[in-house]
Amino acid sequence: MSLRLMLTTASALTLLATATLAATPPSSNITISAERISMDVKTLSSDAYEGRGINTRAEAKVIDYLSKSFAEAGFKPGGPNGQWTQEVKLRQFTVSDASLSVTVNGKSTPLVQGVDVVTSTRGALGNVSLKDTPLVFAGYGVTATERGWDDFKGVDVKGKIIVVLINDPDFYAPEAKTFGGKAMTYYGRWTYKYEEAARHGAAGVLIVHDDAAASYGWTTVKNSWSGPQFDIVRPDPAKQFTALEGWLSADAAKKLFAESGLDLDQLKVAARSKDFKPVPLTATLSGDYKVAASEVVTHNVIARLEGSKYPNETIVYGAHWDHLGIGAPDANGDKIFNGAVDNGTGTASLLELARAFGHRKAPERSIVMIAFTAEESGLLGSEYYASNPVYPLETTVAGINMDALDVYGASKNIVVVGNGQSSLEDDLAGFAKAQNRVLTPDEKAEAGYFFRSDHFPFVKRGVPMLYAKGGKDLVKGGHDAGVAAEAEYRTKRYHQADDEWSADWDLSGLVQDVTLYYQIGAKLANSRVWPQWRATSEFKGTRDTSNDKRK
Ligand SMILES: [Zn+2]
Numbered sequence: 341m342s343l344r345l346m347l348t349t350a351s352a353l354t355l356l357a358t359a360t361l362a363a364t365p366p367s368s369n370i371t372i373s374a375e376r377i378s379m380d381v382k383t384l385s386s387d388a389y390e391g392r393g394i395n396t397r398a399e400a401k402v403i404d405y406l407s408k409s410f411a412e413a414g415f416k417p418g419g420p421n422g423q424w425t426q427e428v429k430l431r432q433f434t435v436s437d438a439s440l441s442v443t444v445n446g447k448s449t450p451l452v453q454g455v456d457v458v459t460s461t462r463g464a465l466g467n468v469s470l471k472d473t474p475l476v477f478a479g480y481g482v483t484a485t486e487r488g489w490d491d492f493k494g495v496d497v498k499g500k501i502i503v504v505l506i507n508d509p510d511f512y513a514p515e516a517k518t519f520g521g522k523a524m525t526y527y528g529r530w531t532y533k534y535e536e537a538a539r540h541g542a543a544g545v546l547i548v549h550d551d552a553a554a555s556y557g558w559t560t561v562k563n564s565w566s567g568p569q570f571d572i573v574r575p576d577p578a579k580q581f582t583a584l585e586g587w588l589s590a591d592a593a594k595k596l597f598a599e600s601g602l603d604l605d606q607l608k609v610a611a612r613s614k615d616f617k618p619v620p621l622t623a624t625l626s627g628d629y630k631v632a633a634s635e636v637v638t639h640n641v642i643a644r645l646e647g648s649k650y651p652n653e654t655i656v657y658g659a660h661w662d663h664l665g666i667g668a669p670d671a672n673g674d675k676i677f678n679g680a681v682d683n684g685t686g687t688a689s690l691l692e693l694a695r696a697f698g699h700r701k702a703p704e705r706s707i708v709m710i711a712f713t714a715e716e717s718g719l720l721g722s723e724y725y726a727s728n729p730v731y732p733l734e735t736t737v738a739g740i741n742m743d744a745l746d747v748y749g750a751s752k753n754i755v756v757v758g759n760g761q762s763s764l765e766d767d768l769a770g771f772a773k774a775q776n777r778v779l780t781p782d783e784k785a786e787a788g789y790f791f792r793s794d795h796f797p798f799v800k801r802g803v804p805m806l807y808a809k810g811g812k813d814l815v816k817g818g819h820d821a822g823v824a825a826e827a828e829y830r831t832k833r834y835h836q837a838d839d840e841w842s843a844d845w846d847l848s849g850l851v852q853d854v855t856l857y858y859q860i861g862a863k864l865a866n867s868r869v870w871p872q873w874r875a876t877s878e879f880k881g882t883r884d885t886s887n888d889k890r891k
Contacts, residue, residue, distance in 0.1 A: 393665020414698025418644030463581030523785030544584025659686030660715030758790025802883030
């Protein structure tokens, strides 16, 4: 969607929202303090907190600090049974001794781990053995009813391994606009492919790697899936995921298809059409691997301010408290990954928002603050909460997620990650305008960042969520200064020991952003408005199934 179109829609809807909100009290004057946020970041990212690793002694310190701060702000424990915390049980799956091979016409060829294939799973608790398992090419592996798209066409893939392409059918044909054009829809994410394979009862799924369509190289695939994989503890993981979740390298896939008498390049083009039908390979897959599963306990920290009139309707603010903990020492011998920006800034802002809402006339709807655990292990604290919501998701009005906020000064623009999804960006546009700022669309929408932080487990279940932050067009130094600051952070600090608090930070942009988050939440909390998904959103259908709960 173009920026102009987005803003035109925004102003139309802002009028509508203003009319609905006219009778409600205006949000009183609040102050978002850069000093308080800075002090909280400084504490939470100090060496004493040891990089906030999950299930370490630092976790208890974090819980203590956050719950005391929430209490001081006037919030009550918001977890189950009147606790500040929600226990999150994680399961760690480690695959070892994997040996897989493909057989065509009686001839067997091994698939070399890390070179041809990467094998992982979150769907098996013991050893896995596959024998002459049929392989079926299922295109992009997508079932999108709202777009009239079904790659399976009723073909039964139960007990078979589906081979699918990464991203969605529009990636190489954005002009078709059957999906989101160049912007990746959720159907393009590997997580979706894995989930959809399990929904079809497949024995496994192999994603064909492609540097461009994945937005990262084979090394990233190899590094990400060679080690242990985490999931929340589920009673029967095999219901949620398949026993084989893997990737095929581009070369291995090409060869495999050729041996089955198929042209992968041609099939890739065919898969961009609605008429595509699954194509069985003559090759089958056999092999064994061991899966060791162990459990880890960690915690979400939850605080709540009860609504005065509609306490069962909830506005959620979220930020992950965890970071990478202690790792290998860097060149300076520093091994504490402090995680000051990622995500000391978001966690400190959560506390500051609690102070803004607390100790004053309570809003009509409830405000729930969640400091999520295990974001760095795959959005698992938020996944756990969304699977086991303390407050019903049907009557969760909306949410705002904060992850790695801006420390480089005020910006003229605010970027909506995953723009075009819901009416929340209209609210944002209205308040941003008062700050003389404009919304700009997701800068790398084809990389699917909208699916990569803690708002997403809520989104997947239909809750409208906003993930937006200060853009690169800085008030001091313009776009070039913003690009340089971003690059400096990416290369020198992101997920490194040098992500540390600094007295030199300019938090004026962060304060502006947090003010916007407050204004949107306060407006919703004192209204009867239920934010809406856009008609083209892949999450609208899920929300619609519970419409009768929001009357
Ligand atoms: Zn983060």
